[in-house]
Amino acid sequence: MSTRFLNKIDEISLKSFVSYSLMLAMVVAIPLSVYLSKQETNYQAGAALDKYPTIAVDENAIPYPINAPTILKVEKPYGKIGDSILIYGTNFGQAQKESYAEIGGVILNREATPFWSDTQIEAKIPTEIQNGVVAVTVNGKSTRWSEVLTIIR
Numbered sequence: 001m002s003t004r005f006l007n008k009i010d011e012i013s014l015k016s017f018v019s020y021s022l023m024l025a026m027v028v029a030i031p032l033s034v035y036l037s038k039q040e041t042n043y044q045a046g047a048a049l050d051k052y053p054t055i056a057v058d059e060n061a062i063p064y065p066i067n068a069p070t071i072l073k074v075e076k077p078y079g080k081i082g083d084s085i086l087i088y089g090t091n092f093g094q095a096q097k098e099s100y101a102e103i104g105g106v107i108l109n110r111e112a113t114p115f116w117s118d119t120q121i122e123a124k125i126p127t128e129i130q131n132g133v134v135a136v137t138v139n140g141k142s143t144r145w146s147e148v149l150t151i152i153r
Contacts (some may be wrong), residue, residue, distance in 0.1 A: 070143050079152065092116060
């Protein structure tokens with residue numbers, strides 16, 4: 001039996017073998033990717049999961065940065081509604097104060113930005129947005145990420 005099977009394999013041309021392999025891969029890969037894209041991710045960065053007591057901080061005692069903010073990268077350039085992304089950059093300020101992040105033109109409130117530091121911002125993807133640009137505004141100075149955040153529905 002195994003000899004006959006090996007002889008059959010020898011008779012198949014390389015072109016046919018590659019064609020059959022690609023067809024099989026597409027039959028498996030496409031339904032699998034559709035299935036996985038519909039699964040709940042529930043990706044949350046650290047601050048969204050931590051339940052710490054609220055500590056009163058006098059934000060007026062923390063100075064705003066003088067220079068304009070810059071976004072260096074956004075970790076997870078894609079996500080589902082409710083997922084968290086991390087925005088890395090400089091000059092975001094040690095406290096959020098009147099600063100804000102926005103995704104696709106939607107300004108995120110403080111609840112949607114559970115962590116804010118001079119070099120990192122955690123932002124939750126809100127329900128009302130489509131694919132869009134990530135931007136940060138600090139002390140009236142804005143910066144935009146050079147790529148587009150993709151929302152998976």
